[in-house]
Amino acid sequence: MSDRTPPPTTRHLLVRGCDVLRVPVTGECDVLPAQDIVVADGVIVDVRPTGADRPAERGAEVVDGRGLLALPGLVNAHTHSPMVLMRGAAEDVTVEGWFNDRVWPMESNLTAEDVRAGARLACAEMIRSGVTTFADHYFFPEEIAAAVAETGLRADLAPTYFSSGGRRALDATVAFAEAWHGGADGRVTVSLGPHAPYTVDDKDLRTLSDHARRLGVRMHIHAAEHLEQTESSLERRGITPVRVLHETGVLDAGALIAHGCGIVEEDLPLLGEYAGTTAVACCPKVYLKHALSPLTPVRELLAAGVTVAVGTDGAAGHNTLDVWEALRLVALTQKQAVRDATWMTVSDTLRLAVRGGARALGLQDRIGALEPGMRADIVLTDLSGPHCRPLHDPRAALVYSARASDVRTVVVDGRVLMRDGRLLTVDEPALLAEADARVARVLDTSHGKAVQHYDP
Numbered sequence: 091m092s093d094r095t096p097p098p099t100t101r102h103l104l105v106r107g108c109d110v111l112r113v114p115v116t117g118e119c120d121v122l123p124a125q126d127i128v129v130a131d132g133v134i135v136d137v138r139p140t141g142a143d144r145p146a147e148r149g150a151e152v153v154d155g156r157g158l159l160a161l162p163g164l165v166n167a168h169t170h171s172p173m174v175l176m177r178g179a180a181e182d183v184t185v186e187g188w189f190n191d192r193v194w195p196m197e198s199n200l201t202a203e204d205v206r207a208g209a210r211l212a213c214a215e216m217i218r219s220g221v222t223t224f225a226d227h228y229f230f231p232e233e234i235a236a237a238v239a240e241t242g243l244r245a246d247l248a249p250t251y252f253s254s255g256g257r258r259a260l261d262a263t264v265a266f267a268e269a270w271h272g273g274a275d276g277r278v279t280v281s282l283g284p285h286a287p288y289t290v291d292d293k294d295l296r297t298l299s300d301h302a303r304r305l306g307v308r309m310h311i312h313a314a315e316h317l318e319q320t321e322s323s324l325e326r327r328g329i330t331p332v333r334v335l336h337e338t339g340v341l342d343a344g345a346l347i348a349h350g351c352g353i354v355e356e357d358l359p360l361l362g363e364y365a366g367t368t369a370v371a372c373c374p375k376v377y378l379k380h381a382l383s384p385l386t387p388v389r390e391l392l393a394a395g396v397t398v399a400v401g402t403d404g405a406a407g408h409n410t411l412d413v414w415e416a417l418r419l420v421a422l423t424q425k426q427a428v429r430d431a432t433w434m435t436v437s438d439t440l441r442l443a444v445r446g447g448a449r450a451l452g453l454q455d456r457i458g459a460l461e462p463g464m465r466a467d468i469v470l471t472d473l474s475g476p477h478c479r480p481l482h483d484p485r486a487a488l489v490y491s492a493r494a495s496d497v498r499t500v501v502v503d504g505r506v507l508m509r510d511g512r513l514l515t516v517d518e519p520a521l522l523a524e525a526d527a528r529v530a531r532v533l534d535t536s537h538g539k540a541v542q543h544y545d546p
């Protein structure tokens with residue numbers, strides 16, 4: 091090595107003086123007061139009582155965390171990010187009406203440029219609300235990957251696939267996984283995304299499962315979304331949607347199942363067999379809006395060892411990509427569903443939203459906790475507002491009082507994406523103007539076309 095070769099530089103970040111939420115794998119969460127979080131090259135190397143810099147850390151970028159609570163970044167375990175363009179455009183309708191009269195006709199209008207604008211708007215919304223990782227399922231995934239690369243977030247991207255798309259669409263899905271898995275400095279991972287067992291035939295599910303195993307990626311699929319789908323599957327083919335996933339190799343490849351409200355007792359041993367690589371994303375706001383019952387059987391799934399995570403679903407149903415709202419609704423609806431106020435405690439709820447999300451995406455070795463060795467995905471929240479005070483229990487404040495707007499600073503992979511409420515990787519006014527300009531065309535369904543017909 092010549093003398094002129096610069097020494098390898100280590101990018102240091104020091105979050106100074108913050109309280110730190112610890113989310114253990116089991117048991118109660120707790121708060122360590124007044125800590126420094128030391129980050130080198132995107133990885134947390136130390137969490138220690140605040141004090142003087144050490145020589146190796148001099149020159150580090152410093153974030154003043156005093157008076158703020160640091161928590162692991164929230165994970166949105168199921169969404170369709172570009173659907174923010176359809177926010178509020180499909181209200182007060184049944185599930186059938188939502189798909190057949192509103193969403194699938196609108197989606198037939200989408201261009202790559204629309205998806206690009208929608209994904210960037212979604213990224214801005216998620217950074218603002220402390221979501222550092224999201225599991226997405228949508229069309230034009232290259233545009234979403236570009237938005238993730240540009241804005242600095244972390245995401246697992248599944249290209250939505252319908253059997254009606256044919257061989258070309260299937261090949262494109264696999265090509266996307268080959269091109270982008272591990273992309274954006276490792277912040278992008280890919281899952282294969284057959285839409286659902288009622289829109290993708292068994293042969294294609296098998297082919298995609300084989301590709302997933304070959305590529306070492308997972309599957310992200312809607313299944314047993316509600317009980318009517320399970321009943322219809324039993325009636326039409328004699329087996330539940332979960333058994334379809336088993337018979338076509340989807341469970342064996344490792345699956346993130348969206349919703350699962352129609353998972354029935356006979357499915358549990360099957361899911362339990364694959365518990366290490368199976369997760370269910372619970373998105374309660376959309377079940378409440380569509381008047382669906384029962385909800386995701388969270389207690390039974392956890393008892394079977396299956397990972398449960400928190401999602402919003404797309405904003406055409408959920409209206410926001412706010413995981414605070416989603417995790418609060420998980421706690422509230424689960425208590426009500428099992429009629430037990432002592433169940434789904436604040437610690438358990440926070441665990442689902444961070445560790446559960448990480449596990450659901452197969453990223454449990456990288457994210458989900460603020461501990462040495464983990465990637466530095468850090469959210470600093472300000473719980474000093476009147477809606478959080480007096481602050482008897484910060485964990486309860488996070489679950490039941492905090493708002494997305496209490497998030498002050500967001501770090502992903504050691505890079506500051508929002509500092510004291512200011513987005514650093516997004517030109518917000520330009521982005522909002524572009525999204526607004528696209529909406530009228532996206533919402534026009536007078537052509538009578540649709541990407542699919544809902545008849546599960």
Ligand SMILES: [Zn+2]
Nearest residue numbers: 312348403404
């Ligand atoms: Zn969905």
